[in-house]
Amino acid sequence: MFALRSRTLATTMFAFIFSAGLLAAQPSHADDKLPNVMILATGGTIAGTGATSTTTVGYTAAKVGVDRLIEAVPELKKVANVKGEQVFQIASENMTNDHWLKLAKRVNQLLAQPDVDGIVITHGTDTIEETAYFLDLTVHSDKPVVIVGAMRPSTAISADGPINLYNAVTLAGSKDAIGKGVLVSFNDQINAGREVTKTNTSTADTFKTPELGFLGYMQDNAAHFYRLPLRKHTTQSEFDVSSLDSLPQVDIVYGYANNNRIALDAFVAAGAKGIIHAGVGDGSISDAMKPGLIEARQKGVVVVRSSRVGQGIVARNGEANDDQLDFVVSDTLNAQKARILLMLALTKTNDTKAIQQMFYTY
Ligand code: ASP
Secondary structure, X not given: OHHHHHHHHHHHHHHHHHHOOOOOOOOOOOOOOOOEEEEEEEEOHHHOEOOOOOOOOOOEOOXXXXXXXXXXXXXXXXXXXXXXXXXXXXXXXXXXXXXXXHHHHHHHHHHOOOOOOEEEEEOOOOOHHHHHHHHHHHOXXXXXXXXXXXXXXXXXXXXXXXXXXXXXHHHHOOHHHOOOOOEEEEOOEEEEOOOOEEOOOOOOOOEEOOOOOOOXXXXXXXXXXXXXXXXXXXXXXXXXXXXXXXXOOEEEEEOOOOOOOHHHHHHHHOOOOEEEEEEEOOOEOXXXXXXXXXXHHHOOOEEEEEEOOOOOOOOOOOOOOHHHHOXXXXXXXXXXXXXXXXXXXXXXXXXXXXXXXXXXXX
C-alpha cells in the first residue's frame, strides 16, 4: 500500500515538474555559449545496421537508438549542447498521421521552452519530404527545425549519417536558420520543407528541389543561405493540430495509360473525405476516371488535381473545367504533399474556394 502510494506520489510529482516545463531539456554541463539543440529520433536508415560494411541495400532500418547516434559523432559537442529523445523507431515507409500528430505536438512543446534553441529530427528518407511539409504547416515557432537522414546505414563504409547529422545540428543551432520554415539538411545542402523531394532511390544526393532550387549549403561548419521560401509556413500557418488526435482521410489515385476508377471507388467507399488525383501531364484526367471523380465530388469528397510529373504548376481550368466541376488544383505541390495540405485544410473547412486559396498560400 505504502509502495503504491509513494509511486503514485512520485508519478504525480514527475507529471507536475514535466507539465510545468521545469524539466531542463539540456544537460547540466551545458556550455552557455553554445545553442541548445534537441535531437528527436524517429528511425530510418540513419539508425540502420547492415550485415557488413559494404551492405548498402538490404540492411535493417531503425535499429540504433538516439544515444548511440549522438555518441557516434563527438564533434556535435563543439557546435551545440545536444540532448536526444527517441520519439519512435520506425522505417519511414511506416509513417502515419498519428506519428505526425505526436511529432508536431512534441516539437511545439519543446520549442516553447526557453532552453531549446532548435530541433533536429532524424528520419527515414522515404517520407522525409512529407514529414517536413507537415511540420512546416503545424509547428508554430521561428526556431529552426531541421530534418535529416542518411542513405547508407550506420555500419556502411562512408556512411553519410554522421556528416549529415553534424550539419543538421550546426544548422539547427544557427541564427541564420531562424524563421525559414522547416528545413531538410542533407548531402551538404539545405532544402525547404515545402519544396524538397526524394529524387533517387539510392544515391546520397537524392534530396533536391528540382527547378526552384535549394536554399543554401552547409560548408565549413556553417550555414550559407542564398534564397528563401516565400509560401506561408510555421508562425504564419493557420493550421493547429494541438487538440487533434486524428486527421481526415485523404487518399491518392494515380493517372496512367489504360486507367480505371477501381481504387478511387474503393477509397470513396472507405470514407475518404478528400482525393488527390495525381494526373498525367498538367493534371489531366482520363475518361475512365473522370466520372468517378465527379461522383465523389457530388458526395461531398473534395477533389484536388495534382500531377505525377513532379514539376510545374497545375493550371486551374486548364486540363479540366475546375470551376464547373468544383475541383481544386494543387498548384506546384506533388501528390503526397497535396495530401498533407488537403488533410489540414479539411480540419478547418469544406469550402472548395477557401481550400483553393490555401493551395495558393502554403
Ligand atoms: N526505408 C528507409 C526509411 O525511409 C530508407 C531510408 O531511411 O533511407 O526509413
